[in-house]
Amino acid sequence: MEAVMELQGLRKEYPDFTLDNIDLTLPAGSVMGFVGENGAGKTTTIKTMLNITRRDGGTARFFGLDMAEHEREIKSRLGVVLEESLFHGTLRAPDIDAVMRRIYRNWDSALYGQYLEDFALPGKKQIKDYSRGMKMKLSIAAALAHDPQLLVLDEATSGLDPIMRDEILAVFQDFVRGGTGRAVFLSSHITSDLEKIADYIAFIHRGRLVFCEEKAKLEGSIEELMLAYVHQAQGREY
């Protein structure tokens, strides 16, 4: 199956943390859950593979193209939701439409409007007055409205209530099924969400990839495997 995303030896060094040689392959038509405890390196991996943070080694390829050479082309085909970054608080949802249609060639204002309606996001309210869940939903609407091929989501379901989480997960599943060659890369520490929708699970711990495996082949739940590994690792270290 064709790979939508391939990371090879991705490396990023900070004085107190190193993301160490991350290798990941995300096949088309699948959802990959990227799990790990807080501070394990999930956000650093996403920022590094997207060139938001400079990398110290490795390559990131999307749709067969190298990020170092085809950054703009690749990013026009990505829908990205980042945990802490969003639109400015003084803007309103219709303003986002006005800005994004000038940034994305494929921006679909009607589709964006449909998502706003589906997610019950008020157009008259300033974003700063949105709840955390509403901000996340707005981000997801903006990530989906330009017909991306790959969704990259950093903790996109955190801050949402269980019912809304379920609805959002269904949106992600519909997205993957809605077209050929699509995929979702979803980082989360809520393992129950990943149990529901992920086809592959990648587990990162202290900047190192512990495993990347088909979920169906895992022996035990994601949480059990994570805890078993962490306890074992701590046993070795202490």
Place this chain on the structure above:
Amino acid sequence: MTGLLFKDLLNLRKYSKTLAAVFLIWCAIYIPQGSVNFLAGMMCILTVMMAVGSMSYDESAKWDRYALAMPLTRRDLVLAKYLLALLLGVGGSLLALLIGFIASFFIPASIADLAMVTAVSLLLSLVYASIVLPFIYKLGVEKARLIMIVAFLVPYALVVGLGRVINVDLSALESASPTSLLLLGAALTALVVFISYRVSYGIFAKRDL
């Protein structure tokens, strides 16, 4: 690029309403005194400064990180800020000229003088923005505040201080025509803006977001 400029203009809507109120109060104070030129100068400076204000909004939203996940490059982000400063400065200048023109019907005012003062103010404002922007890219808006205050003196220091240090007789400039001096100033400003843009981009390109 237009998306970035549009985003900034939308963000500055509220700020521009406050600024409009300030301008109105100034008009009420300075026009009866005949100080139209002073008014024009201040309007240029404040409108260019709005570009700096927009960076403060970007910082609090962590916008740059988000923008770089879109089909935008670091070069686009930096260039858009310089274009915004230019756009706002030109807009402020045109507004100042319009106000001066209207005021000239009620008070004695030379439109030629006003145009010259406005043009010089625009150039000095752009020089000021060019000094400040690289520091903001390096330090962030909050930490660069002191630099912003000190930088107000730089355009003055460049003209007077440098002239004394390298012992240039500035009185020679008095014999030159105002138009040629303005053109020389515009060329120097363009150079300063270009160098500043390159420095800002160099800083921003190396930053982890």
